[in-house]
Amino acid sequence: MGFREYINKIDKEGLLRKVDLEVSKKLEISGILKAIEPIPVLFNNVKESEFRVVGNVFCTKDVISSYFGVTPADLIPMLSKAIDERSEPEIVANAPCQEVVETEVDLDKIPILFHCDKDGGNYISSAVVITRDPDYGQNLDFHRAMQYSKDKFAARIVKGRHFYKFLEKNGEVEVAFCIGNTPNILIAGATSVDIGVDELEIANALEPIKVVKANSVDLLIPAEAEFVLEGKVYFEERHAEGPFVDLTETLDIIREEPIFEVKKITHRKEAIWQALLPGALEHKILMGMPREPTIFNKVNATGVKCLDVNISPGGSSWLHAIVQIDKKTEEDGKKAIEGTFAGHTSCKHVFIVDKDINIYDPLAVEWSFATRFQGNTRMVIKDKEPGSSLDPSAEPGTKMTTKIGFDLTKPLVIKGKSFEIVEFPKVDVNKYF
Numbered sequence: 034m035g036f037r038e039y040i041n042k043i044d045k046e047g048l049l050r051k052v053d054l055e056v057s058k059k060l061e062i063s064g065i066l067k068a069i070e071p072i073p074v075l076f077n078n079v080k081e082s083e084f085r086v087v088g089n090v091f092c093t094k095d096v097i098s099s100y101f102g103v104t105p106a107d108l109i110p111m112l113s114k115a116i117d118e119r120s121e122p123e124i125v126a127n128a129p130c131q132e133v134v135e136t137e138v139d140l141d142k143i144p145i146l147f148h149c150d151k152d153g154g155n156y157i158s159s160a161v162v163i164t165r166d167p168d169y170g171q172n173l174d175f176h177r178a179m180q181y182s183k184d185k186f187a188a189r190i191v192k193g194r195h196f197y198k199f200l201e202k203n204g205e206v207e208v209a210f211c212i213g214n215t216p217n218i219l220i221a222g223a224t225s226v227d228i229g230v231d232e233l234e235i236a237n238a239l240e241p242i243k244v245v246k247a248n249s250v251d252l253l254i255p256a257e258a259e260f261v262l263e264g265k266v267y268f269e270e271r272h273a274e275g276p277f278v279d280l281t282e283t284l285d286i287i288r289e290e291p292i293f294e295v296k297k298i299t300h301r302k303e304a305i306w307q308a309l310l311p312g313a314l315e316h317k318i319l320m321g322m323p324r325e326p327t328i329f330n331k332v333n334a335t336g337v338k339c340l341d342v343n344i345s346p347g348g349s350s351w352l353h354a355i356v357q358i359d360k361k362t363e364e365d366g367k368k369a370i371e372g373t374f375a376g377h378t379s380c381k382h383v384f385i386v387d388k389d390i391n392i393y394d395p396l397a398v399e400w401s402f403a404t405r406f407q408g409n410t411r412m413v414i415k416d417k418e419p420g421s422s423l424d425p426s427a428e429p430g431t432k433m434t435t436k437i438g439f440d441l442t443k444p445l446v447i448k449g450k451s452f453e454i455v456e457f458p459k460v461d462v463n464k465y466f
């Protein structure tokens with residue numbers, strides 16, 4: 034299903050709020066979206082642009098799993114399978130994303146949002162960025178980009194990303210920033226797999242897509258995107274980027290980042306701009322969820338049966354992982370802690386729980402922390418390891434941090450009080466009120 038089709042579908046189902054009042058792309062749309070998160074909103078009348086804006090579209094695991102017609106627990110195996118069984122998308126000659134080819138580039142005509150008052154400029158935050166290297170082929174990434182002129186952005190490209198490697202190697206790289214994507218493409222773009230894997234093949238394995246040759250660059254792009262900004266990114270040419278809100282909801286610093294020069298804009302007729310609030314639920318779910326299968330697989334590789342993983346929004350969907358296991362030996366908790374850190378190196382705190390704990394319920398996890406954990410025997414401390422550059426408490430510059438694993442599982446042999454929650458009698462309350 035294309036992005037437009039999905040928006041029409043949730044509209045018919047009454048799940049989409051619509052704002053017909055005139056709203057500004059500057060500090061207004063972002064405020065409305067945040068205030069009613071996670072409800073999707075379509076803005077029909079944007080003050081500075083002829084185009085509409087939609088946001089909060091894929092904020093929760095429930096929404097994403099129902100998009101695919103599965104349950105949230107099915108997402109990890111589904112994504113693992115798509116990574117293993119990638120398939121090439123169908124190439125088409127004509128595509129909705131090229132219905133309109135703009136004759137001149139003027140980014141001011143597009144509703145690129147100014148999100149929060151300290152931001153360095155208008156920011157694209159939802160774009161799936163497609164690039165190509167002569168040896169490795171195509172790659173998909175996310176890169177926020179700050180608009181600073183009618184045709185230029187400064188794009189945040191973290192060192193180590195595959196696109197960063199392409200840039201370092203080639204000096205300048207053709208790009209397509211594709212906006213208005215469905216979860217198969219969004220999740221594929223957020224997945225870190227081996228360099229050389231075209232993540233569009235992961236997207237296609239999640240749900241078949243069509244791709245088309247971009248208008249002015251040698252790239253295959255999702256045919257159903259709403260907007261495509263084509264051009265070049267230059268490794269040596271830099272511009273100040275930031276401040277901007279990052280995943281932890283704190284303000285990121287200003288850095289000199291590569292310039293993205295937009296040379297061509299194509300879009301669908303009556304295109305809809307996909308907004309994605311930085312640091313908010315949608316950003317979090319897209320960052321954390323693709324790391325869950327890697328944790329799941331690494332924990333299973335230690336010999337411990339992993340049942341489910343939640344990289345929880347309270348931990349910025351990056352720094353905390355709650356891992357549910359089917360405990361068979363007393364060592365399983367500690368083995369699962371090691372597996373989790375191996376599966377997600379940015380993770381700072383890991384919580385291993387038993388199969389009776391709902392890992393999506395923070396109160397249930399805290400309850401197992403309170404009743405099943407002892408700090409002197411069930412905690413693994415890893416002092417000074419490389420963690421996440423996003424963590425404001427990590428050592429600035431080096432991202433060195435202290436990682437802790439908490440084994441919140443109950444002992445297999447119980448000597449004292451029971452570890453089970455006692456159930457109350459089940460009654461039909463309607464009979465009494």
Ligand SMILES: Cc1cc2nc3c(=O)[nH]c(=O)nc-3n(C[C@H](O)[C@H](O)[C@H](O)COP(=O)(O)O)c2cc1C
Pocket residue numbers: 158159172173174175176177178189190191192193194195196222223224225226309315316319320
């Ligand atoms: C919504 C969202 C925004 C992101 N923003 C950036 C960004 O601005 N810069 C960056 O380098 N990575 C960003 N990332 C992370 C990477 O794009 C992502 O981890 C990607 O999988 C890396 O792919 P690679 O392994 O092919 O390099 C973002 C991820 C998401 C989901």
